[in-house]
Amino acid sequence: MEHQDQEMQTFMQSNTAKIMMVGFLTLILLIPLVFVQNLITERSQRQKEVVDETTAKWGGEVFCYGPVLKVPYYDNATKSLETAYFFPDQLNTTTDVKMARELKRSIYKANVFTAGITFDGQFSNPNFNGLSIPAENIRWNETQVVLRTTNLSSINSEVKIHVNGQNLTFEPVTSDKPSDTIATLESARFPITALSGQRFKMHLSYNGSHAIRFVPVGKTTKATMTGDWNSPSFTGNFLPGTQQIDKNGFSAQWNILHFNRPFNQQHFGALPDLSKYAYQVDLITPVDEYQQNERASKYGFLVIGLTFLVFFLIQSISKINIHIFQYTMIGIALVLFYTLLISITEHSSFTVAYAIAGTAIVAMITTYSLSILKNRKFPMLIGGALSLIYAFLFVIIQLEDYALLVGSIGLFAILAAVMYFSRKIDWSR
Known part of the structure; x- marks a missing residue:
């Protein structure tokens, strides 16, 4: 019995178990992300109703x-x-x-x-x-x-x-x-x-x-x-x-x-x-503010997955343990970005709202990482990576004709970077 408990404990501490838990958490976070997308659709429909009612009086x-x-x-x-x-x-x-x-x-x-x-x-x-x-x-x-x-x-x-x-x-x-x-x-x-x-x-x-x-x-x-x-x-x-x-x-x-x-x-x-x-x-x-918010939310799974991947690679390289609760807090912050974005957009432009929401979330996660990782190098790396992810997402949202091309090239570059930085990790542990 003790042997089985020890094997289970060893498995739970392995990279395989950790990546399974992070993957499962990523899927769980799709639930609040869907609620955010429904909120955007609801606000967009409300805008359409108000605009139709207003323009009907004008013509x-x-x-x-x-x-x-x-x-x-x-x-x-x-x-x-x-x-x-x-x-x-x-x-x-x-x-x-x-x-x-x-x-x-x-x-x-x-x-x-x-x-x-x-x-x-x-x-x-x-x-x-x-x-x-x-x-x-x-x-x-x-x-x-x-x-x-x-x-x-x-x-x-x-x-x-x-x-x-x-x-x-x-x-x-x-x-x-x-x-x-x-x-x-x-x-x-x-x-x-x-x-x-x-x-x-x-x-x-x-x-x-x-x-x-x-x-x-x-x-x-x-x-x-x-x-x-x-x-x-x-x-x-x-x-x-x-x-x-x-x-x-x-x-x-x-x-x-x-x-x-x-x-x-x-x-x-x-x-x-x-x-x-x-x-x-x-x-x-061509692309109104609610359409831009909707397009941004569709990339939510990608942003959460890439952010967790960065944390997981840093955890594997630095040997610093990151608890699943801490991953959860980071995931909730990433979902919160979209509610901040839609709420600020309604009182400003999409660009201003994106800059404010993005800066706030990057600053929050970077600060939180300082207490988790106990040094400055890795949190600064995380802040830089998050900034690049949000900047890449903003560029894709603004593009119409070349969104698929730029997105494909960007994902290819991200995959190449992940393969490079993970090449020396021992996945057998």
């Missing part, structure tokens, strides 16, 4: 679909009044986006903008030949221009269009679908007998946030957009033919032809939902 995503001609006609087959819609032959859109200000509520802030949009183009003569509608059944004098858009409450200018020699004012049409977020505007009625080749022009001014998108309803649609936001994302069904982005803003141009899109120039019965065929510019923050 949400800007969407425009039109202008479109609406011509009523009497259908002898159905014995009812029907509607035909005709898209313009040529549509030119010019949009100027200006970031207005930051809307703040509590600790959260939202970026909003104003957008001035000019439409001009040309309608061709509406063609009913395919339906064999008698000329007397077409209500030419009741023609209207239709525009579909969002954010009626955030339009800053009167909605008018100059067409057929007239200035026509738009009025909203009540939707029979309460869930419909896209409003329909219809102009006053006017005759279009002499419309062939007639040009039109209109201007809209919006308050908005998040994105701007347009449906290319012209047989030829040419669009230009400029803005002072330096991180636009071009999405939607069509990408710009040319684009330029610098620190002062962006400019982009689209040239979309009718055979580039899967819908016709005229529609009978109802105006179809073509929002999925829009081209779009998202005015985004």
Whole structure:
């Protein structure tokens, strides 16, 4: 029995047992790390809710679909009044986006903008030949221009269009679908007998946030957009033919032809939902503070593992015994870094928060190591190693396109260093 107890005691003092305990502790520390990640997700969701609520009062995503001609006609087959819609032959859109200000509520802030949009183009003569509608059944004098858009409450200018020699004012049409977020505007009625080749022009001014998108309803649609936001994302069904982005803003141009899109120039019965065929510019923050915190927390297991590895190598080389309780205290401090980071970030920038949290944790663990290791050389080595780990992590978080490459190279260098410093350790003990 004594022999078995002695063997167990010898095993518990061996490097194998120690590394097993440290490994098990590392896995246990994943539990509070998951709680921290859930906290970051919860705070991020809260920010999104507050930002959405705040920007809704200013103005949400800007969407425009039109202008479109609406011509009523009497259908002898159905014995009812029907509607035909005709898209313009040529549509030119010019949009100027200006970031207005930051809307703040509590600790959260939202970026909003104003957008001035000019439409001009040309309608061709509406063609009913395919339906064999008698000329007397077409209500030419009741023609209207239709525009579909969002954010009626955030339009800053009167909605008018100059067409057929007239200035026509738009009025909203009540939707029979309460869930419909896209409003329909219809102009006053006017005759279009002499419309062939007639040009039109209109201007809209919006308050908005998040994105701007347009449906290319012209047989030829040419669009230009400029803005002072330096991180636009071009999405939607069509990408710009040319684009330029610098620190002062962006400019982009689209040239979309009718055979580039899967819908016709005229529609009978109802105006179809073509929002999925829009081209779009998202005015985004590429990596916001909560995204950076989330990315940092995903490397928590790596930071804890590397820190424990440094302590274990120092323990094996110096023959100084480090108790599992002391490893636990160090692990809790490493997890605490992420709660410090998220809490400070909400009142400052991510960079400042990272520097404060990182400095505090490195100083705490280095000071704690002085009492454990009983000398200055190894604690200073630990402080330097921790500083390098946090600096390496910060660089990876800031990178987007090269994060995987830099991370892989860094891990390769760390593995090489561990193999070098552990090459003379006797693992048989």
